[in-house]
Amino acid sequence: MPRASCQNVASNRKARPIPYNRHFLTATGIVATLVLAHSMLSFALPLLALDISGTGTGLALIKGAGFIPNILFAVFVGVINDRMRKATGFRLYTLLLAASCAILWAMMLADRVNIASLVIFVIFLNAVGYALGNLQFTLLRLTVPDDRLSDATALNSAINATITTIGPAVGGFTLLTLGSTGLVGIVTLILLANAVAAFTVNPDETLPPPSPFWPSLREGFAVFAKNRELVMMTIAVILTNAAAGAFIVGLLLKLKTQLGANDFETGLVVAAAGVGSVIAATYAPRIRRHIGYRAAFFWPIWLLALLSLATAAAPTLLILFIISFLEGAVSIFYDIGIWSYRQESTAAAHMGRVAGITGAIFKLGMPPVIFLAGWLADADALTSVFLLSTGLFVGAALFLSLVAGWGLPRRATFTKA
Numbered sequence: 001m002p003r004a005s006c007q008n009v010a011s012n013r014k015a016r017p018i019p020y021n022r023h024f025l026t027a028t029g030i031v032a033t034l035v036l037a038h039s040m041l042s043f044a045l046p047l048l049a050l051d052i053s054g055t056g057t058g059l060a061l062i063k064g065a066g067f068i069p070n071i072l073f074a075v076f077v078g079v080i081n082d083r084m085r086k087a088t089g090f091r092l093y094t095l096l097l098a099a100s101c102a103i104l105w106a107m108m109l110a111d112r113v114n115i116a117s118l119v120i121f122v123i124f125l126n127a128v129g130y131a132l133g134n135l136q137f138t139l140l141r142l143t144v145p146d147d148r149l150s151d152a153t154a155l156n157s158a159i160n161a162t163i164t165t166i167g168p169a170v171g172g173f174t175l176l177t178l179g180s181t182g183l184v185g186i187v188t189l190i191l192l193a194n195a196v197a198a199f200t201v202n203p204d205e206t207l208p209p210p211s212p213f214w215p216s217l218r219e220g221f222a223v224f225a226k227n228r229e230l231v232m233m234t235i236a237v238i239l240t241n242a243a244a245g246a247f248i249v250g251l252l253l254k255l256k257t258q259l260g261a262n263d264f265e266t267g268l269v270v271a272a273a274g275v276g277s278v279i280a281a282t283y284a285p286r287i288r289r290h291i292g293y294r295a296a297f298f299w300p301i302w303l304l305a306l307l308s309l310a311t312a313a314a315p316t317l318l319i320l321f322i323i324s325f326l327e328g329a330v331s332i333f334y335d336i337g338i339w340s341y342r343q344e345s346t347a348a349a350h351m352g353r354v355a356g357i358t359g360a361i362f363k364l365g366m367p368p369v370i371f372l373a374g375w376l377a378d379a380d381a382l383t384s385v386f387l388l389s390t391g392l393f394v395g396a397a398l399f400l401s402l403v404a405g406w407g408l409p410r411r412a413t414f415t416k417a
Contacts, residue, residue: 023143039167060374064367069127074360093132094198098191142203165274172267220353232404236396242365243392246373250385273328280329294409297337305393312386
C-alpha cells in the first residue's frame with residue numbers, strides 16, 4: 001500500500017470512535033469467539049477423559065496438562081510475538097487452533113481418541129491460546145487510538161469475562177444434547193470461521209528492531225528478584241493456585257461421581273464461579289483501596305480455605321452452586337491483588353518480562369497437585385482432595401504471616417519508591 005494511502009487509513013482510524021473501527025471490532029469478535037471455544041473445550045475435555053478412563057486420574061491429567069504451556073512458554077511468548085508482524089501472528093495462531101481441533105474431531109469420528117491424544121491436544125491448544133492472548137494486547141494498541149485504549153480494554157475485559165462465565169454452561173448443554181463429538185465439531189467450525197475472518201484484520205504496524213533475547217530476559221529476572229514483596233506474593237500464589245486446581249478437580253468429581261449431576265448441571269455449577277467473579281470484580285478495587293493491598297490479598301485466602309472445607313460436606317447441587325458462586329467472588333480479590341501490585345510496583349519497561357516470569361511461576365504447583373487430587377479421588381478419598389486444597393490455602397496464608405512478615409495485615413498502602 002502506498003505511504004499516502006497508509007496515512008489516510010491511520011488518520012481515519014484515529015478519527016473514528018471505537019464502534020466504527022473495523023479492525024478493532026473484527027479482532028474483538030474473533031477473540032471473543034475463541035474464548036468461548038476455549039472455555040467449552042476446557043470444560044468438556046476433562047469430562048471426556050473421565051468417560052474414557054473411568055478414573056479421576058484421567059480427568060486430572062487433562063486439567064493439569066492445560067497448565068504446562070503456561071509454565072514452559074510464558075516467559076518466551078512475548079519475545080516471540082515481538083519479532084513477528086501482529087497480523088501474521090493473528091492469522092497463524094487462529095489457523096493452528098482450527099487445524100488442531102479439526103484433527104481431534106476427525107480422531108473422535110474414527111473413535112481413535114485416548115487419554116494420551118487428549119493430553120497432547122490440550123497442551124497444544126493452551127500453548128497457542130496463550131500466544132494469541134499475549135498478542136491480543138498489542139493488537140489492541142495497533143487498532144485503537146491512544147485516547148480510547150482504556151475504553152477498549154474495559155470493553156474487551158467485560159466481553160471475555162462474560163463469555164468465560166457462560167462457557168461452561170454452554171459446553172454442558174452442548175455435551176448433554178450433542179455429545180462430545182458434536183461439541184468438538186461445532187467448536188471446529190467456529191475456529192475455521194475465525195481463521196478466515198482473521199485475514200481481514202490488517203492494522204498498520206512497524207516492526208521494532210529485535211533486542212538481544214537472553215540479556216533482556218536476565219534483566220527481567222533481576223528486576224523481579226529485587227522486588228521482595230512481589231516475590232513473597234508470588235510464592236503464596238503458587239500455593240493458592242495449586243489449591244484452586246485441587247478444588248476444581250474435587251468439585252467436578254463430586255458432581256459427577258457422588259451427586260450424579262448431568263453435564264449441563266455440572267456446567268451451571270462451574271459457571272456460577274464466573275458469575276461471582278464478574279460481580280465481585282466491580283467492588284474488589286474499591287475494597288482494596290479501602291483496606292489496603294495486603295489485607296485484600298491475605299484474608300480472602302482464609303475464606304477460600306473455609307469454602308473448600310464446606311464443599312467436602314455439601315450434600316446437594318444447590319449448595320454446591322452457592323459455594324461455587326462464593327468461591328469465584330472471593331478468588332477475584334486475591335487475583336486482582338497480585339495483578340494490581342505487580343503493575344504498581346513494576347516499571348513499564350520491565351512489565352512484559354516480569355508478567356511473563358511471574359505468570360510462569362504462578363502455575364508451577366498446579367500440575368502435580370492436580371494429578372495428586374485425581375489419584376486421591378481414585379483411592380476413594382475425595383474428601384482428602386478438599387482437605388489438600390484447604391491445607392494449601394492455609395499454608396499460603398501462614399507463609400505470608402510468618403515468612404513474609406505480614407502478621408495479620410490490616411491496612412498497608414503501596415508507596416512507590
